[in-house]
Amino acid sequence: MSPTTTRAAMRRAGTLLVAAALVGGPVGVAFADPSAEPTPTVTPTGSAPVASSEPSSSAEPSATESATATPEPSAEVSATPGPSVSAPAPSAPAKASSAKSALAALAASPESEAAAAFIARTLADGDDHYVYPGGTYFDGGNTIDAIIALSAVGTQDAQLAASLAYLDENLGGYTGSDFDEYYAGPTAKALLGVLAAGGDPTDFGGHDLVADLEDLETGAGRFSDDSAYGDYSNTIGQSLALIALSRAGEPLSAASVELLLDQQCSDGGFRGSIGGATCTSDADATGFAAQALLAAAGTLVCGTGADGLPARAGDAADEALARLAALQGPGGGIVGSEGEANANTTGVAAQAFSAGGRTTDADEAATFIATLQYDDSVAALEGGIAYSTTTRSTTTPSDTDLRATPQATLGLAGGSLLDALAAEASDPEPATECPVEPTSTGEPTSTGGASPTGSTAPTSGSDGGETVSPVASGPDALAQTGSDLLWPVGAGLVLLVVGGVAVAASHRRGAHA
Numbered sequence: 001m002s003p004t005t006t007r008a009a010m011r012r013a014g015t016l017l018v019a020a021a022l023v024g025g026p027v028g029v030a031f032a033d034p035s036a037e038p039t040p041t042v043t044p045t046g047s048a049p050v051a052s053s054e055p056s057s058s059a060e061p062s063a064t065e066s067a068t069a070t071p072e073p074s075a076e077v078s079a080t081p082g083p084s085v086s087a088p089a090p091s092a093p094a095k096a097s098s099a100k101s102a103l104a105a106l107a108a109s110p111e112s113e114a115a116a117a118f119i120a121r122t123l124a125d126g127d128d129h130y131v132y133p134g135g136t137y138f139d140g141g142n143t144i145d146a147i148i149a150l151s152a153v154g155t156q157d158a159q160l161a162a163s164l165a166y167l168d169e170n171l172g173g174y175t176g177s178d179f180d181e182y183y184a185g186p187t188a189k190a191l192l193g194v195l196a197a198g199g200d201p202t203d204f205g206g207h208d209l210v211a212d213l214e215d216l217e218t219g220a221g222r223f224s225d226d227s228a229y230g231d232y233s234n235t236i237g238q239s240l241a242l243i244a245l246s247r248a249g250e251p252l253s254a255a256s257v258e259l260l261l262d263q264q265c266s267d268g269g270f271r272g273s274i275g276g277a278t279c280t281s282d283a284d285a286t287g288f289a290a291q292a293l294l295a296a297a298g299t300l301v302c303g304t305g306a307d308g309l310p311a312r313a314g315d316a317a318d319e320a321l322a323r324l325a326a327l328q329g330p331g332g333g334i335v336g337s338e339g340e341a342n343a344n345t346t347g348v349a350a351q352a353f354s355a356g357g358r359t360t361d362a363d364e365a366a367t368f369i370a371t372l373q374y375d376d377s378v379a380a381l382e383g384g385i386a387y388s389t390t391t392r393s394t395t396t397p398s399d400t401d402l403r404a405t406p407q408a409t410l411g412l413a414g415g416s417l418l419d420a421l422a423a424e425a426s427d428p429e430p431a432t433e434c435p436v437e438p439t440s441t442g443e444p445t446s447t448g449g450a451s452p453t454g455s456t457a458p459t460s461g462s463d464g465g466e467t468v469s470p471v472a473s474g475p476d477a478l479a480q481t482g483s484d485l486l487w488p489v490g491a492g493l494v495l496l497v498v499g500g501v502a503v504a505a506s507h508r509r510g511a512h513a
Contacts, residue, residue: 221255
């Protein structure tokens with residue numbers, strides 16, 4: 001074995017150990033899409049695609065299913081839109097529009113401003129970013145959640161700019177490009193965060209995030225990881241990809257929307273894993289999927305079967321919102337897979353309610369979130385939001401506080417992933433024409449090293465922590481996406497112990513993409 005090969009093997013081994021330490025679960029589950037969904041032991045949040053040219057089935061454990069098989073892609077749908085197969089989509093429905101003026105008014109509440117101040121303070125204390133517990137490992141998913149929340153509230157512009165700059169400098173470690181890996185969930189979340197903060201997603205961290213994400217879409221419409229570790233993409237990552245591309249002004253492929261629709265269960269909710277013989281809905285996945293389908297309902301959809309698809313997406317979103325409303329308790333909270341109402345699950349549901357125009361449900365969710373907010377009796381905690389009533393801190397912010405606050409703040413502010421936008425920023429104009437399918441040369445091409453669109457099919461994998469990134473998360477954790485992976489084996493062994501202690505102390509609750 002050559003020195004180069006040996007070094008690569010050691011780095012991968014070190015990465016696996018680090019991930020196992022921080023996730024507190026099997027190494028095989030450590031590499032899930034950061035926008036991954038919950039699994040029996042950790043909530044999926046990393047993602048690592050595999051460059052395979054042969055379609056294969058995948059078994060992905062979810063929080064409620066032991067294993068599910070990836071559905072066979074429809075032969076008639078292609079990820080690359082054909083020429084003018086669908087007419088320009090009508091303007092987005094009012095319920096899914098970016099009503100920034102209304103959002104600004106809601107965001108000006110004392111509660112949301114206090115939460116934003118907490119986020120800014122804790123980001124500054126961490127050199128403008130969040131890390132995984134027990135170390136200094138960059139938690140890109142949680143940091144992006146914070147960037148989106150600050151963009152929506154609009155009272156902490158200086159810290160917003162500082163954290164966006166940090167992400168710019170460390171993007172490759174989060175999305176995987178630093179080590180020739182491309183993770184769909186993290187790439188989608190990064191694109192969404194940059195758009196919300198008013199950055200240029202076509203020139204960020206040395207990458208065109210729009211092109212990178214589009215290159216990760218397979219012929220089946222699934223946004224899959226391009227990684228030697230396997231494909232850990234899931235429903236939350238798929239949802240983030242649709243939202244991000246819609247906000248970037250890109251058309252959506254019919255295949256990608258259909259694939260998300262296929263994950264809806266009979267009760268109106270969405271499962272966390274993609275595919276499978278059975279369907280058990282997950283509240284977190286449902287909150288993200290509802291927002292994605294609302295985006296699709298107002299976005300140009302291209303490809304075979306695109307006619308009527310936006311309307312079906314809107315109907316499916318309504319069913320998902322009804323399911324979330326049915327899950328709300330008397331106090332407005334929504335119970336996650338751990339069995340208790342929590343800020344993360346309720347926060348994402350609040351975002352979906354706001355995006356769908358369900359004001360009463362959104363207000364009830366925000367009221368619940370406010371009951372978990374710390375007052376000014378302890379300066380270090382002021383403005384922060386506890387994960388649940390059983391995880392409240394007493395002196396200093398815990399890992400669960402840092403993870404719950406960003407997503408809960410967006411819901412508390414009355415915003416959603418469809419409209420969160422920094423002051424003076426604006427989303428690109430929506431697409432009005434479907435791209436023409438390029439003439440095949442027989443040799444697939446790709447940009448930035450990501451898998452060419454439609455060139456790979458989902459490969460086997462399990463929903464777990466972030467792709468090749470030490471992403472640990474509890475069952476209620478929300479989509480996390482990517483993180484730096486180049487750690488030596490020695491560091492991995494040390495963190496194995498440290499991470500285990502950290503996980504035991506925090507239970508990794510409130511983690512998200």
